[in-house]
Amino acid sequence: MRDIFTLKRLMLALAALLLVLLGLVAQEFRLFERAWFNLQQWQQADQLDPNSLRLGDYEVEIEAKVIAGLDDDVSALTYDPDRNSLFTVTNQKAQLIELSLDGELLRRIDLHGFGDAEAVEYISKGLYVITDERRQRLIKVQIDDDTRELHADVKQQLSLSLGSTGNKGFEGLAYDAAGQRLFVAKERDPMRIFEIHGFPHRDPDQPFAVHVLDDQQRDAGLFVRDLSSLQFDERSGHLLALSDESRLVLELNTQGKPISSLSLLRGRNGLTQSVPQGEGIAMDHQGVLYLVSEPNLFYRFSKPAQP
Incomplete structure (x- = not known):
């Protein structure tokens, strides 16, 4: 009889330990917050921000297309409306x-002295910003039709020291x-979104003044494990945030609150397989x-035509 009681106590202790571990995993992956967000979305489906x-x-309409001729890992994505390309x-x-x-390869431009190039963003015709993740x-x-290489040492730069460096920097x-x-x-540890005014500097007649802002309350409300890429939608003023580890794209409204999401898991949004490692997101004017996604996979998503 004593052995039975001992076995029951052991089983209860193991069950309690398992529940604690499951709770820690759920907290680490922000599963409770994500589930609450999904529930709210379902309950308020008819009350979404217009x-x-x-x-x-x-x-998805193009899924996991291998970018032919490209063997290296891709990182980040931006849309150029002037060239109608990415x-x-x-x-x-x-x-x-x-x-x-x-998703067809059109051109390669060699980068010299850019360190760990991790992101690129279209600013205006022929003008871009590229990040060096490790050195922040x-x-x-600037590029044109004939550009085949770029040298960082002759370009306008802004160096920032915002938290720890390494491979968890500007993503x-x-x-x-x-x-x-x-x-x-900033990818993680801590995960942050900074807002920079004054860079790139485009008017030589004006002083070069840079202001850096952040919103820790907004960032704390992002129920994802990391940030891989961003996209700003000019029409709505909303920001899209891609998380590789959470396999999710979040839409943030003008107050920084998540209001909709795109799952990158198998079986969701038409995907037959989960996106392995989403690294860049972009949106065109349509x-x-x-x-x-690493290593060299291309995806395209669109809304079905309304009947």
């Missing part, structure tokens, strides 16, 4: 890569053209979403 992109309505970067063999909207540098570059960029704000995502 400006919301409604990311849950998107369906740009990404590779950081092992540092290059700026131009892609078609179908933002580098202004994503987004630009608000109307507000002239550059959003910079609202079509483009995504790249």
Whole structure:
């Protein structure tokens, strides 16, 4: 009889330990907050922000297409409305890569002295910003049809010291053209989104003044484990945040509150397989979403045509 009681106590102790471990895992992956958000979305489906992109309505139309001719890991993505094409970067063999909207490789531009190039963002015609993740540098570059290489040492740069460096630094960029704000995502430890005014500096007749803002309350409300990429939607003023580890894209309204999401898990939004490692997201003027995943996979999402 004593052995039975001892076994029961052991089983109860193991069950309690398992519950504690499950709770810790759920907390680490922000599962409780994510489940609460999904429940609210379901309950308030008819009360969404009228400006919301409604990311849950998107369906994949190009899935896990291998970018032919590209072997290096891709990181980040931006849409160029003037060229009607996309740009990404590779950081092992540092290059700026131009892609078609179908994920075809159009051009390679060699990057010299850019360190760990991790993100690229379109600013205006021919003007971009590229990040050096480890050294927390933002580098202004200009390209045209004939550009085949870029040298960082002759470009306008902004070096920032915002928390620890290493490979958890500047991971994503987004630009608000109307507000002239550059959003910079720090991957994690801590996960942050900074808002930079005054860079890139485009008017030589004006003083070079940079202001860096952040919103810790907003960042604390992001129920994702990391930040891989950002995208600003000029029409709504909303910001999209891509998380590789959470396999999720969040839409943040103008107050920084999550209002819709796009799951990158198998079986969701038409995906037959989960996106392995989402690293870059971009949106064109038609609202079509483009995504790249390491090592060299291309995705395109759009909303089904309304009947």
